[in-house]
Amino acid sequence: MALGPRESGEWIAKQAEHVKINPEAVRRLATRLAADYKDGKFTDNYDQWEPHPKxxxxxxxxxxxWVSTLNFSFWTEPGEAKYLVTHKGQKWSGYFSLCAALNRALDQGIPLLDPAFYSTLTLQQVKDIFKSDSGMEIPLVEERHQVITEAGLCSFSF
Structure with missing residues (x-):
């Protein structure tokens, strides 16, 4: 049985040996964030980042x-080439390389936003979509393939 985010976090917090949660600090942060939100200090600037949709x-x-589903683990070992993707003349790394690869595929007419399409992607297609400039394969490509095809099957079934 899968746990929801709250239950998972609670279980992890209870099991953790080297990490502890300070409930008072969490309350203080929540209060400060709520006040900042009320005062208009949070803005909706998602579309101000170049690779994000406008x-x-x-x-x-x-x-x-799509991006949220695949936004995990872009770390590389010291001395290892970074996963880099160029889109519209700009080179991106980390999370933004994922955005750039998606946008590049969409610009090429690949219907990656259609669950019926991405639920049937092969591992080779995923490797081609995420081809990097640095010659490095996107980290955890097999896991990304599995996650996005499963997400497509769930989305497509609704």
Whole structure:
């Protein structure tokens, strides 16, 4: 049985030997964030980042879902080449390399926002979509392949 985020976090906090949660500090932070939100200190600037969508439509939600599903583990070992992707003349690394690879594929007409399409992607197609400039394969490509095809099957079934 899978645990939800809250239950998972609670279980991890209880099991952790080297990490502890300070409930009072969490309360202070929550209070400060709520006050900052009320005072208008949080702005919706998602679309101000170059590789993020500039529209506010269904495709934007699908884009965010797709990127969020695959946004994990871009670390490399010291001395190892970074995973880099160039899109529209700009070179990106980390999370933004994922965004750039998605945008590059969309610019090439690959229908990556369609669950019926991405639920059937092969591992080779995923490798091609995430081809890097540095010659390095995107970290955890097999896991990313599994996650996105499973997400497509779940989305497509609704």
């Amino acid at each position: 529209t506010r439509d269904k495709s934007t939600l699908e884009w965010i879902f």
